[in-house]
Amino acid sequence: xxxxxxxxxxxxxxxxxxxxxxxxxxxxxxxxxxxxxxxxxxxxxxxxxxxxxxxxxxxxxxxxxxxxxxxxxxxxxxxxxxxxxxxxxxxxxxxxxxxxxxxxxxxxxxxxxxxxxxxxxxxxxxxxxxxxxxxxxxxxxxxxxxxxxxxxxxxxxxxxxxxxxxxxxxxxxxxxxxxxxxxxxxxxxxxxxxxxxxxxxxxxxxxxxxxxxxxxxxxxxxxxxxxxxxxxxxxxxxxxxxxxxxxxxxxxxxxxxxxxxxxxxxxxxxxxxxxxxxxxxxxxxxxxxxxxxxxxxxxxxxxxxx
Amino acid sequence: xxxxxxxxxxxxxxxxxxxxxxxxxxxxxxxxxxxxxxxxxxxxxxxxxxxxxxxxxxxxxxxxxxxxxxxxxxxxxxxxxxxxxxxxxxxxxxxxxxxxxxxxxxxxxxxxxxxxxxxxxxxxxxxxxxxxxxxxxxxxxxxxxxxxxxxxxxxxxxxxxxxxxxxxxxxxxxxxxxxxxxxxxxxxxxxxxxxxxxxxxxxxxxxxxxxxxxxxxxxxxxxxxxxxxxxxxxxxxxxxxxxxxxxxxxxxxxxxxxxxxxxxxxxxxxxxxxxxxxxxxxxxxxxxxxxxxxxxxxxxxxxxxxxxxxxxxxxxxxxxx
Numbered sequence: 001x002x003x004x005x006x007x008x009x010x011x012x013x014x015x016x017x018x019x020x021x022x023x024x025x026x027x028x029x030x031x032x033x034x035x036x037x038x039x040x041x042x043x044x045x046x047x048x049x050x051x052x053x054x055x056x057x058x059x060x061x062x063x064x065x066x067x068x069x070x071x072x073x074x075x076x077x078x079x080x081x082x083x084x085x086x087x088x089x090x091x092x093x094x095x096x097x098x099x100x101x102x103x104x105x106x107x108x109x110x111x112x113x114x115x116x117x118x119x120x121x122x123x124x125x126x127x128x129x130x131x132x133x134x135x136x137x138x139x140x141x142x143x144x145x146x147x148x149x150x151x152x153x154x155x156x157x158x159x160x161x162x163x164x165x166x167x168x169x170x171x172x173x174x175x176x177x178x179x180x181x182x183x184x185x186x187x188x189x190x191x192x193x194x195x196x197x198x199x200x201x202x203x204x205x206x207x208x209x210x211x212x213x214x215x216x217x218x219x220x221x222x223x224x225x226x227x228x229x230x231x232x233x234x235x236x237x238x239x240x241x242x243x244x245x246x247x248x249x250x251x252x253x254x255x256x257x258x259x260x261x262x263x264x265x266x267x268x269x270x271x272x273x274x275x276x277x278x279x280x281x282x283x284x285x286x287x288x289x290x291x292x293x294x295x296x297x298x299x300x301x302x303x304x305x306x
Numbered sequence: 307x308x309x310x311x312x313x314x315x316x317x318x319x320x321x322x323x324x325x326x327x328x329x330x331x332x333x334x335x336x337x338x339x340x341x342x343x344x345x346x347x348x349x350x351x352x353x354x355x356x357x358x359x360x361x362x363x364x365x366x367x368x369x370x371x372x373x374x375x376x377x378x379x380x381x382x383x384x385x386x387x388x389x390x391x392x393x394x395x396x397x398x399x400x401x402x403x404x405x406x407x408x409x410x411x412x413x414x415x416x417x418x419x420x421x422x423x424x425x426x427x428x429x430x431x432x433x434x435x436x437x438x439x440x441x442x443x444x445x446x447x448x449x450x451x452x453x454x455x456x457x458x459x460x461x462x463x464x465x466x467x468x469x470x471x472x473x474x475x476x477x478x479x480x481x482x483x484x485x486x487x488x489x490x491x492x493x494x495x496x497x498x499x500x501x502x503x504x505x506x507x508x509x510x511x512x513x514x515x516x517x518x519x520x521x522x523x524x525x526x527x528x529x530x531x532x533x534x535x536x537x538x539x540x541x542x543x544x545x546x547x548x549x550x551x552x553x554x555x556x557x558x559x560x561x562x563x564x565x566x567x568x569x570x571x572x573x574x575x576x577x578x579x580x581x582x583x584x585x586x587x588x589x590x591x592x593x594x595x596x597x598x599x600x601x602x603x604x605x606x607x608x609x610x611x612x613x614x615x616x617x618x619x620x621x622x623x624x625x626x627x
Contacts, residue, residue, distance in 0.1 A: 237428060
């Protein structure tokens with residue numbers, strides 16, 4: 001194991017974490033502000049990826065594809081919020097789980113209807129497909145580096161949006177006391193629609209960014225959704241900062257677990273069983289992380305402890 | 307419009323008659339389908355006990371369903387290949403398999419419950435989900451029992467004197483379990499344990515103030531619930547003669563939860579109605595369109611938005627939502 005390989009894996013973990021952050025940011029706000037469990041958040045990730053693949057095919061421009069993914073998920077989010085989600089904010093979690101579970105079925109089958117059952121491919125643009133060299137002789141993919149940058153930039157923008165702007169202050173106020181905020185003349189319904197669709201748009205963008213590395217297929221959102229839930233539960237529901245820290249923790253734990261555990265177990269077992277034990281434990285590692293965090297901090301790292 | 311007890315009896319009566327009807331019309335597939343309904347009902351009843359009566363929204367009951375299924379598959383495959391499993395050579399005697407499935411699922415439920423029940427609300431939903439996902443990924447990446455491809459056991463486990471490969475006999479075995487669980491839960495729900503469990507849902511602080519430890523009661527209920535769902539998983543493996551990681555996936559948890567809610571939360575027979583409705587929808591919509599899940603989603607959303615108290619209340623005279 002060389003040091004450059006280790007750094008490359010850390011960067012991969014970072015890239016994974018940043019992508020998870022894009023996915024979790026909307027989820028944690030929707031959870032924290034509206035008190036809604038949204039299982040269908042993964043569908044926006046999928047919609048973004050499909051929109052990107054479609055427009056990349058149509059226009060040949062990767063940039064347009066990314067914008068399209070953001071816009072498509074934004075509209076899908078707004079539409080879903082206005083037609084269905086709005087009616088279930090006040091319901092108990094059980095109804096929300098059921099309704100958004102049904103939304104997953106609707107979106108997945110709808111996409112299958114439109115695009116067929118086969119995965120689509122979204123190519124990395126030529127200028128980003130190569131690697132560039134870092135010190136210590138490390139080669140790292142430009143595209144993955146770009147994802148890390150985009151994620152960090154969005155994290156900074158979100159941080160300012162939430163802590164410095166009027167909308168952000170209203171969102172935070174709505175989190176504490178929604179009746180009071182609406183009594184003060186804030187159009188809380190509109191605010192909710194904005195938060196929900198913005199979260200959906202970020203999920204769509206992350207779906208498109210990852211779609212270029214993996215394939216674009218129906219059901220691609222669910223595994224990521226579960227990871228995003230792990231992230232926001234670790235970080236504390238409603239906290240953007242928590243989502244960021246949680247996402248990086250989960251991203252790095254997962255990547256490093258897969259990378260290090262098999263070689264760790266090879267000290268105790270023969271090569272074949274070390275690989276299988278190592279990879280089994282690695283795939284469970286983030287859930288173990290989550291369980292440990294919840295046992296010691298039952299409302300997450302930055303949770304409000306409600 | 308019926309009283310609840312009457313509706314329950316009618317449901318059981320219909321379930322009892324199904325295999326005879328399918329025998330007369332020579333439709334053996336109907337019996338297999340109804341066996342699936344009965345097994346999913348058992349899983350749902352297990353979940354409903356904590357979800358409906360205790361207010362504990364577990365989103366990880368696939369863990370018990372799947373582990374019950376895998377225990378059954380692993381025991382059977384060891385017995386068939388006469389390979390040693392720890393100190394035990396596996397078993398294809400269904401009664402022993404049931405016993406071990408229930409034992410292991412109770413232990414698992416104790417562990418998961420012990421950690422999860424410290425949290426509440428959304429965090430409880432998520433931590434139960436996380437535990438189930440842990441097992442799901444473990445089952446996928448552990449190659450010894452088929453990994454992602456699943457495990458085939460070729461023949462059902464043996465029941466003394468009867469041939470379990472006969473669909474009708476297997477059906478009545480499952481139905482017997484359903485009746486056993488329904489009647490024992492009815493007793494439990496009216497016992498001090500059940501009453502405290504229901505009060506925990508209504509007001510946990512008050513339960514504490516009369517000197518009862520709600521954690522302990524909820525943990526016991528969670529163990530009972532896990533054992534019931536685990537047994538359903540065991541039957542499910544025997545029904546399909548196959549078990550794969552999909553029984554541990556979060557879709558399974560979602561499906562069990564959907565049929566509990568569809569039927570009507572906190573009604574003993576609710577999950578049965580939910581399962582009947584769910585499977586009928588799956589079959590009829592599946593026959594009409596290959597995008598049947600789209601319509602299923604559509605119907606579930608309508609149900610959530612407009613028929614809030616579940617299917618049971620739809621058939622019942624009184625409406626205590």
